[in-house]
Amino acid sequence: MTDTILSHDDLTARVSRIFQRAGLSPLQSDAVARTIAAGERDACKSHGIYRIDGCLRTIKAGMVTLDAVPELAPEDGAIVRVAAHGGFSNAAFELGAPELARRAKELGMAALVINDCTHFAALWPEIEALTAHDLAAMAMCPSYSSVAPTGGNEALMGTNPFAFGWPRENTDPYVFDFATSVAARGEIELHRRAGTPLPEGWAVDADGNPTSDPEAALNGAMLPFGGHKGSAIATMIELLAGVMIGDLNSREALDRLGNFTLLPAHGELILAFDPARFSAGREGNAMARAETLFDAITGQGARLPSQRRFAARKRAMAHGITLSAEEIAHLDRLEERGLDAVA
Amino acid sequence: MTDTILSHDDLTARVSRIFQRAGLSPLQSDAVARTIAAGERDACKSHGIYRIDGCLRTIKAGMVTLDAVPELAPEDGAIVRVAAHGGFSNAAFELGAPELARRAKELGMAALVINDCTHFAALWPEIEALTAHDLAAMAMCPSYSSVAPTGGNEALMGTNPFAFGWPRENTDPYVFDFATSVAARGEIELHRRAGTPLPEGWAVDADGNPTSDPEAALNGAMLPFGGHKGSAIATMIELLAGVMIGDLNSREALDRLGNFTLLPAHGELILAFDPARFSAGREGNAMARAETLFDAITGQGARLPSQRRFAARKRAMAHGITLSAEEIAHLDRLEERGLDAVA
Known part of the structure; x- marks a missing residue:
């Protein structure tokens, strides 16, 4: 399995097709795709193609006006x-x-x-x-x-x-x-999966006490x-x-x-x-x-x-955006199966 | 030596007189006095009469256009x-x-x-x-x-x-x-005078290393x-x-x-x-x-x-603003001696 290099334009078009396949109008799909492709271009993975599933789940739940x-x-x-x-x-x-x-x-x-x-x-x-x-x-x-x-x-x-x-x-x-x-909810989730304690000051448990336990934090609140x-x-x-x-x-x-x-x-x-x-x-x-x-x-x-983002952008615009085989397979699945691909 | 209780209006007028004695126009003096009296009224001592000396020093240094x-x-x-x-x-x-x-x-x-x-x-x-x-x-x-x-x-x-x-x-x-x-410069100065170490994260020394030494912090930078x-x-x-x-x-x-x-x-x-x-x-x-x-x-x-400020304000407007004998003596001296009272 090897990486694939896509141009910024090709990735944008690809992401837009996924959303159109899910029923979103071209106007909406193109705008969403531009934002997601910008995230990948800038190596800001937390706002890149990772976001597509959440968007599709929200569409599937009927929370978005498609047109x-x-x-x-x-x-x-x-x-x-x-x-x-x-x-x-x-x-x-x-x-x-x-x-x-x-x-x-x-x-x-x-x-x-x-x-x-x-x-x-x-x-x-x-x-x-x-x-x-x-x-x-x-x-x-x-x-x-x-x-x-x-x-x-x-x-x-x-x-x-x-x-x-x-x-x-x-x-x-x-x-x-x-x-x-202090942190994003996703970062706490990553600590939970990895079984590592949270840094001090990230969260409180349901009683308002400081906690380093990701599970307790997810049931409590971030700070x-x-x-x-x-x-x-x-x-x-x-x-x-x-x-x-x-x-x-x-x-x-x-x-x-x-x-x-x-x-x-x-x-x-x-x-x-x-x-x-x-x-x-x-x-x-x-x-x-x-x-x-x-x-x-x-x-x-x-x-x-933002300097890391700008450096990544320069690389992406010169040499394309690199996606892993796993990421490409995921995009393929989303494009083929549309809303059936998400829970 | 006992405390003195002044009304908000009386304190405002008193502070304005000090500034007029120092050569500042009534327009300027009244506006400055309203702000300083508001600080005392709200028990926000760091912006109360404590500020008068700095204002007078700055006037004395010729940095303020008096009229x-x-x-x-x-x-x-x-x-x-x-x-x-x-x-x-x-x-x-x-x-x-x-x-x-x-x-x-x-x-x-x-x-x-x-x-x-x-x-x-x-x-x-x-x-x-x-x-x-x-x-x-x-x-x-x-x-x-x-x-x-x-x-x-x-x-x-x-x-x-x-x-x-x-x-x-x-x-x-x-x-x-x-x-x-993180902190005000004055708070670091207070630690220096008291000989107590600074809390973590307040300052760096001149080499950019974290420091809890107030002297090193004053020669370095706050964070x-x-x-x-x-x-x-x-x-x-x-x-x-x-x-x-x-x-x-x-x-x-x-x-x-x-x-x-x-x-x-x-x-x-x-x-x-x-x-x-x-x-x-x-x-x-x-x-x-x-x-x-x-x-x-x-x-x-x-x-x-701001709730503590508002509570103090309520008390001050009902019962007046309490100044210590030392504070009153200082105001007396400023009013008598004008710019000669400050270095």
């Missing part, structure tokens, strides 16, 4: 709103992003609200779509309840990702994208990163990207799903800022000043985030 | 810009806040940029000024270099505070405000909260609230000052969001849904941030 056509609401101040109408977030973001960029340039800043979507995507592809327009961007969304607030013992918040990007000239943007939990500060940020995300945009928060998303094996439905909030507009009339060039800051970070041996 | 009159720039999309013209941030914020609120309600969201100010204030008074307008708000600013990026060994970022608020009906708002460093995630947020604040708004970042602010005993000059970025506008047309009432979230936090024994 949803996202819809842009009429202009409303600095708020650009896209109704995903029960489809995946990906197509909704693709529809809203150019309008968000346009409004952010008109007003200096604008917000994209996506409502009623099924969500599995990393936020960095969206951040990068906006830095490509020379905008800074911030994105956040709830997930489903799996994280207890600091001092508590019950899962309430989700792993609530928070992402940010800053555009750079002639090089990859500055981008970070992280869960506001936010950074103690009460991370807990506060996760709460802010529930408020801004759940309650404020009139969409499900993490507890409501879990209640709707009933379990952790499907993808949550909720909304998303993306803010875009035009540095040229904000810095207009002030001393110094914002792009050049940011480079001085980045140089001061890398010059002392610290790393900028 | 600066903040100026609101002409309307510019979603950006409300106030030039502090070398005065303190406080008067500039007071000028800009009503305009920020107006624009946020017109557009759904807006940003207040304060430029060229001397800054010592906690961010929560500003956040609360906006939640009082039924707005959600996010505020951030650089400081001066004292925090190394994760993986580095040189102070680059400041303690860069990040604050957020959500309006609540008939009760105090949800508000958090924290440094993005961001939450590892690489907090480091990323601190970097985001340098970019958005320093570079993007065309104002000094933490390294530039320290370069300008030359030392840590004066207050830094830089800018500030405050975002305001109108939940009523964002949630319009969506199911459920945003204010009520937020309460359900807060109940789920407190119902499991976790705390909402």
Whole structure:
């Protein structure tokens, strides 16, 4: 059994075919496939083809509107709103992003609200779509309840990702994208399977006591990163990207799903800022000043985030994306059997 | 020697007189005094009268424009810009806040940029000024270099505070405000004086090695909260609230000052969001849904941030603010001797 090398385009087309075979419209399938192929391209396996099964399970459970056509609401101040109408977030973001960029340039800043979507995507592809327009961007969304607030013992918040990007000239943007939990649920699951204890500070058991037992953690709750500060940020995300945009928060998303094996439905909030507009009339060039800051970070041996992803991307675009024989066999099975391939 | 109890108004007037005695205009003095009195009122001693000496030292060093009159720039999309013209941030914020609120309600969201100010204030008074307008708000600013990026060994970022608020009906708002460093520089200084070791993870020495020695930490750098995630947020604040708004970042602010005993000059970025506008047309009432979230936090024994401040405020407004005889004597000395009272 040998590895297979696919081009980025071929992988995208292949993943889209799998979703179309499962009944998802070409519009939805293509957008989902672009995101998944971007994950593989960037060696971000946790958001690559690994995600296909969860998407298909969620489709099979009837939680996704297969032919949803996202819809842009009429202009409303600095708020650009896209109704995903029960489809995946990906197509909704693709529809809203150019309008968000346009409004952010008109007003200096604008917000994209996506409502009623099924969500599995990393936020960095969206951040990068906006830095490509020379905008800074911030994105956040709830997930489903799996994280207890600091001092508590019950899962309430989700792993609530928070992402940010800053555009750079002639090089990859500055981008970070992280869960506001210490770890991802999948990482705890990996420890359970491997029979290894969890690092300190990852989780509490059902009584709210710190635990290193993966089983107890899965029955208890994960913890936010950074103690009460991370807990506060996760709460802010529930408020801004759940309650404020009139969409499900993490507890409501879990209640709707009933379990952790499907993808949550909720909304998303993306803010875009035009540095040229904000810095207009002030001393110094914002792009050049940011480079001085980045140089001061890398010059002392610290790393900028996302560099591993960008290096992997460069390799993938030059030499293709390598999938194992097992991964290819899995894609074959998904393409042949469609929804019958998943439980 | 007994304690003295002052009303909130009397303390505000008293602090303002000290600043006017030091040559600061009534406009500037009153705004600074309101912030400092709010700190004492809320038993937030680190932002109370303790701050007066630093403000006076900075005035004495000629770093503050004593009669600066903040100026609101002409309307510019979603950006409300106030030039502090070398005065303190406080008067500039007071000028800009009503305009920020107006624009946020017109557009759904807006940003207040304060430029060229001397800054010592906690961010929560500003956040609360906006939640009082039924707005959600996010505020951030650089400081001066004292925090190394994760993986580095040189102070680059400041303690860069990040604050957020959500309006609540008939009760105090949800508000958090924290440094993005693990600890404040002052806390390390307290350990040095007490001869106690620093907790793990607070700081690195000049070679970038973890240290529990306060002296080595003061010669090295503090660390961001939450590892690489907090480091990323601190970097985001340098970019958005320093570079993007065309104002000094933490390294530039320290370069300008030359030392840590004066207050830094830089800018500030405050975002305001109108939940009523964002949630319009969506199911459920945003204010009520937020309460359900807060109940789920407190119902499991976790705390909402700022509750100790609000309890102290209630006591202070009912019974006055208690200052020790030593504190009163210090205020007397500052009022009598003006700038001669500080080094």
